[in-house]
């Protein structure tokens with residue numbers, strides 16, 4: 001099997017092209033591919049398949065030629081992956097699978113999103129985040145109040161207590177959360193304010209513990225959730241939020257009623273053959 005490897009701000013993926021939907025990737029195969037010692041190593045797998053050729057993509061085939069079949073590194077399926085969409089789009093462009101760089105529709109399990117390629121940056125018009133409940137996360141002895149956000153996939157955005165540094169958190173172990181609020185699990189974001197920047201209305205820094213992958217260097221849908229909470233908390237109906245993650249900076253922009261953008265770099269770094 002031929003594969004590529006890519007990442008968006010350090011959130012890395014094995015990319016497998018399967019245009020005609022011939023590949024039946026099991027959860028175990030995905031976990032083996034993603035294993036950082038015994039496999040290639042990645043936070044997840046992106047299978048590139050024609051929407052019409054995949055049962056989960058077929059209903060969207062009229063709106064998007066390509067379906068992103070995203071899997072977490074433990075083999076579980078997730079509805080959305082914001083960095084995944086951006087790396088998936090980079091792959092489509094690099095392999096001549098799309099031509100109009102100003103609007104690339106990508107079908108996902110959370111619906112069709114639209115990517116725009118601007119040099120090294122790929123910007124995606126995401127599904128609008130929805131803030132819907134209060135929750136809490138625990139790490140060790142610490143409990144943090146948070147906001148549940150639906151970005152197509154579930155998130156819990158927690159502001160750190162005053163003075164607590166992001167790097168003081170131990171995210172080797174999954175944070176605790178309320179399973180009745182998140183019956184299918186949740187991605188947990190921990191956020192602190194960051195110094196003002198001229199190019200953004202707000203600036204924050206975050207770490208994330210992803211459902212199905214553990215702590216990652218970046219999470220695009222997580223950044224979107226964090227951006228939405230930051231704008232709400234600042235009383236801003238619209239605006240731009242710079243979100244710093246351990247792997248780099250993503251930008252979330254809400255510029256009209258139903259339009260939310262996630263932007264950042266996306267790169268391919270390798271290709272190879274699985275033995």
Ligand SMILES: N[C@@H](CCC[C@H](N)C(=O)O)C(=O)O
Pocket residue numbers: 011072077078079080081082083084153154187210211212213216218219220221222
């Ligand atoms: N890293 C991703 C999110 C991947 C899915 C997530 N772990 C889940 O299970 O919902 C991103 O960039 O959005």
